Amino acid sequence: AQKITQTQPGMFVQEKEAVTLDCTYDTSDQSYGLFWYKQPSSGEMIFLIYQGSYDEQNATEGRYSLNFQKARKSANLVISASQLGDSAMYFCAMRGVGGSYIPTFGRGTSLIVHP
Amino acid sequence: GAGVSQTPSNKVTEKGKYVELRCDPISGHTALYWYRQSLGQGPEFLIYFQGTGAADDSGLPNDRFFAVRPEGSVSTLKIQRTERGDSAVYLCASSATGEYGYTFGSGTRLTVV
Numbered sequence: 001a002q003k004i005t006q007t008q009p010g011m012f013v014q015e016k017e018a019v020t021l022d023c024t025y026d027t028s029d030q031s032y033g034l035f036w037y038k039q040p041s042s043g044e045m046i047f048l049i050y051q052g053s054y055d056e057q058n059a060t061e062g063r064y065s066l067n068f069q070k071a072r073k074s075a076n077l078v079i080s081a082s083q084l085g086d087s088a089m090y091f092c093a094m095r096g097v098g099g100s101y102i103p104t105f106g107r108g109t110s111l112i113v114h115p
Numbered sequence: 116g117a118g119v120s121q122t123p124s125n126k127v128t129e130k131g132k133y134v135e136l137r138c139d140p141i142s143g144h145t146a147l148y149w150y151r152q153s154l155g156q157g158p159e160f161l162i163y164f165q166g167t168g169a170a171d172d173s174g175l176p177n178d179r180f181f182a183v184r185p186e187g188s189v190s191t192l193k194i195q196r197t198e199r200g201d202s203a204v205y206l207c208a209s210s211a212t213g214e215y216g217y218t219f220g221s222g223t224r225l226t227v228v
Contacts, residue, residue, distance in 0.1 A: 004157075035217075043204060045158070045219035091157050101210070102148065102171060103217060105157035 002027045004092050004106035011111050013082045020067070021077040021109045023092030029053075033095050034075040035103065036066065040088040048090075051075060082113045117141075119220035121207050127226045128197055136192040136223045140209030147190050148217070149182055150206040158206055164190060197227045 003026040013019040025034065036048040051059045051066045059066045067076040075094075079086055089110050093103040120139040128134050140147050145166050150158035160174040164184045172182070179197075184190040194201055204222040 006157075037219075042221070043224075044221045045206065045208070047217065050216070093157075101146070101212075102160055102163050104160065105150075107155075107157045 002029070002032075002094055002096055002104045004094055004104055006092055006106035006109050008109045009107075011109055013079075013111065013113055015084060015113055015115050016081055018078060018080045019082055019111065021079070021090050021092075021111065023075045023077065023106060025073050025075060025092075025094050027073075027094065027096060029096040031096075033101075034066065034068070035093040035095070036064070036075075036077045037091045037093060037105075038086075038088045039091060039108070045091070049077070079111075084113050084115060087111060087113045119207055119209050119218050121205075121220035121223050123223060124221065125224045125226075127228060130197060130199060130227055132197055134194050134197055134225065136194075136205050136225070138190045138192070138207030138209075138220060140188060140190070140207070141211075141218055142188075144209035144211050144218075145187065146210040146212070147184060148208045148210075149190070149192050150208065152204045152206055152222070154203075161192070161205075194225075197225075199227045201225060202227045 005024045032053045034051045038046045049061045049064045063080045065078045089108045091108045093105045095101045095103045122137045147164040149161040152158045163171040167187045179195045182192045206222045208217040208219045210217045
């Protein structure tokens with residue numbers, strides 16, 4: 001079974017500063033993938049970044065980077081230079097192997113960016 | 116289509132009624148997933164289709180919930196004898212390979228009164 005834990009229900013950050021959203025995971029699979037999604041108040045889930053368990057380098061996508069620490073089973077999202085439009089819910093997710101690739105999601109972290 | 120389309124966007128129904136929620140995935144995506152998201156929670160897996168068949172329905176909470184995908188594209192989630200606890204946002208996602216790159220629809224907000 002897979003489990004995703006996001007311990008920060010809410011985070012606040014000043015515009016233009018960086019923020020780290022925490023995510024830890026638990027799985028017995030050797031091969032897996034980790035994702036972050038953004039969900040603004042409109043409700044749609046927007047894919048941000050993906051990290052494969054065998055990728056040696058941390059994934060980066062523009063202002064988003066994933067701080068992957070495999071031994072600690074953590075996959076924190078770092079948002080650099082926060083913008084007001086970054087205010088949203090953020091969900092960490094993982095998918096295992098076995099052909100189904102069904103993603104399991106955490107409970108999410110609410111991020112509010114202050115001007 | 117360009118994205119995953121879910122209809123209706125909002126549905127209000129009376130307790131005990133039957134509802135159908137529709138998902139139109141991205142053309143060519145063989146994998147389709149249904150999730151339910153309650154207020155303040157992350158999406159919870161309901162059912163996964165690979166093509167026309169339900170490859171994993173382990174997340175369906177009980178036999179009131181059923182989903183079909185008869186032609187391997189559009190899927191319908193069906194809920195019988197709705198209960199107030201069924202109120203949630205129902206999300207659909209599709210993927211070409213299932214490995215990564217899941218695209219979500221905007222969801223259907225179901226309210227059972």
